[in-house]
Amino acid sequence: MQVSVKYFASLREVIGEANSVVDIEEGSSVDSLWQSIIKRKNIEFDNVMMAVNMEYVKSEYQLKTGDEVAFFPPVTGG
């Protein structure tokens, strides 16, 4: 199945792109998607935050086809 993935701020710069569409196995967790991305990109990134369809999720959250997944560093607004 396919999901869209967004990266923000310092992570976008490390990854080298803002958006991508990724093929993953049915029933994959958001963490397994993250692990596959950092492995493929050969990067290390601590304290990543994860959101699906614009809401924070835990790492074990199970993805569905068409989900909008976002990975980003700790927020620093205000």
Place this chain on the structure above:
Amino acid sequence: MLIEIRKKPFNAYAEMQYYLDSLDIVGKYGATANFVGSMRDFNEDKKVTHMTLEHYPGMTEKHLETIAKEAIEKWKLLDVLILHRIGKVNIGEDIVLVATWTAHRKDAFESCRAIMEQLKSGAPFWKKEETNSGAKWVEKNTPGY
């Protein structure tokens, strides 16, 4: 309730008055609390010249709306205003405004602080500071409590 992400500079105090004038809560509110965050020229002993604020369009607004709605319910707010800058921010410009209107001061103070702390810890914004020695992403916010 009004929540806006602004690309252009705003004057927090003028915005608060302008919004209050649009409300029909005169005689009902007895307390106004507000927090204004503004752009400093230093951070962690470094001179900062300006910064760029990024957000996650859609999620940021949704997250702020959830925070505001929870506060309205918990502290019986008569109204709440949240403004936040994005884009290039210069020294002295306002970055964020949170204002709450309630009958009594306890609810006003507590709700304003709670909204601000939740915004700081969860709303998807990121700051990149420009210093004389180059640009740097801010890694974390200072604790508020």
